[in-house]
Amino acid sequence: MSLPAQYRSLVIIAGVAVLLGLWILSGALFREQPQEVRRAQAEPMTVAVKLSRAESVERMLTLQGEVEADQRVVVRAETSGRIAEVPVALGQEVAAGAVIARISMDDREARLRRAEANVRGRETDYQGAQRLAREGMQAQLRVETALAELEAARADREAIRLDIDNTSVRAPIAGVVNHRHADVGDFLNRGDPVAEVLQNHPLRAVVQVPQHGIHRVRPGGSAHVTFIDGDVREAEVTYVSARAETATRTFRVELTLPNPDRALPAGVSVQVRIPVERVMAHRVSPALVALDDQGRLGIRSVGDDDRVMFHEIDVVRADSQGIWVTGLPEEVRVITIGHGFVNAGETVRTVMEDST
Numbered sequence: 001m002s003l004p005a006q007y008r009s010l011v012i013i014a015g016v017a018v019l020l021g022l023w024i025l026s027g028a029l030f031r032e033q034p035q036e037v038r039r040a041q042a043e044p045m046t047v048a049v050k051l052s053r054a055e056s057v058e059r060m061l062t063l064q065g066e067v068e069a070d071q072r073v074v075v076r077a078e079t080s081g082r083i084a085e086v087p088v089a090l091g092q093e094v095a096a097g098a099v100i101a102r103i104s105m106d107d108r109e110a111r112l113r114r115a116e117a118n119v120r121g122r123e124t125d126y127q128g129a130q131r132l133a134r135e136g137m138q139a140q141l142r143v144e145t146a147l148a149e150l151e152a153a154r155a156d157r158e159a160i161r162l163d164i165d166n167t168s169v170r171a172p173i174a175g176v177v178n179h180r181h182a183d184v185g186d187f188l189n190r191g192d193p194v195a196e197v198l199q200n201h202p203l204r205a206v207v208q209v210p211q212h213g214i215h216r217v218r219p220g221g222s223a224h225v226t227f228i229d230g231d232v233r234e235a236e237v238t239y240v241s242a243r244a245e246t247a248t249r250t251f252r253v254e255l256t257l258p259n260p261d262r263a264l265p266a267g268v269s270v271q272v273r274i275p276v277e278r279v280m281a282h283r284v285s286p287a288l289v290a291l292d293d294q295g296r297l298g299i300r301s302v303g304d305d306d307r308v309m310f311h312e313i314d315v316v317r318a319d320s321q322g323i324w325v326t327g328l329p330e331e332v333r334v335i336t337i338g339h340g341f342v343n344a345g346e347t348v349r350t351v352m353e354d355s356t
Contacts, residue, residue: 044346044349045341045348047338048352048353049336050336051331051332052331054280054330057280059276063271064272066205066270067206067225067265067268068205072196072197076194077194079190080188081104082185083101083103083188084103086102087101090178091178093262094176100169100170100197101194115153118153119154119157122149122150128146129143129145130143169195176262177195182194200266201262205235205270205272207252216276219239228268235255237253238256279326280330282324283321284334288335297313298327299313299327300335302333302335305347306348306349308335310344311328337353
């Protein structure tokens with residue numbers, strides 16, 4: 001039996017609607033899963049880790065400075081005259097009191113003989129005045145006048161003797177003749193420079209400590225002084241300024257550095273490392289240091305639950321094998337390979353570095 005035309009149209013429309021619904025349903029069931037679902041179902045990333053244990057190390061205050069001589073004296077002439085002799089060579093070591101130059105005597109010996117003769121004459125006058133005073137033939141005033149004249153003559157004699165002694169220019173300290181201001185034949189007035197003598201045992205290392213670190217530096221503390229050739233010497237903090245420099249807000253600190261063989265020169269640049277405290281720190285490679293999203297410096301590690309952790313660090317010191325940092329647990333599994341591809345909170349698989 002055939003359906004009327006209007007019913008056949010309704011059946012066709014209903015059939016098309018059913019087929020369309022089945023097609024939409026099949027797409028919802030069998031379409032590709034979202035990327036987030038696939039990522040959640042992906043295998044955890046594998047990273048290499050290394051077990052690190054904290055060690056006790058010294059936190060260092062590292063500064064740049066220079067080495068100065070313990071004493072630097074410019075020797076000056078104490079009398080006038082022409083230099084007649086220079087008995088020491090430039091760069092020669094001299095003892096305290098050693099003659100480093102001689103000034104010509106000129107008429108000084110003649111003046112000394114005249115002064116001595118004057119003293120003898122005044123002594124005779126004084127003795128005669130005393131004798132006459134005892135016999136009542138001369139007043140006591142004449143005795144006192146003769147004594148005054150005798151003392152004046154003696155003073156003149158001592159002055160010329162001192163002037164003669166000053167013709168020998170002597171080193172006031174033991175050290176090295178570092179510079180000569182005058183040579184044989186030069187005329188000197190009193191106070192003119194003759195030579196410079198340096199005492200460089202011990203040496204004095206001088207650094208400027210920033211105001212935020214001066215509270216950690218105390219006199220009597222030890223330090224390590226490194227010269228430009230790599231030579232490292234031990235030193236002692238001997239002076240800490242009580243007032244900061246107005247322009248730099250830094251404090252002058254001096255360290256005494258033994259130099260018995262005088263092999264170390266003065267005036268060179270040095271690096272000074274002053275231990276300020278002992279802390280527990282890890283030695284890591286600088287390549288493992290990274291920045292988090294907030295710009296903090298840190299190290300990534302893996303916790304007991306195999307999740308990545310980020311530890312903000314503070315660099316304590318550096319050496320040829322790496323850097324020492326604080327901020328990590330006493331024992332930690334540091335990510336050594338793959339730390340740049342994971343973030344804090346991610347679950348990872350781990351293998352020990354030695355087995356990679």
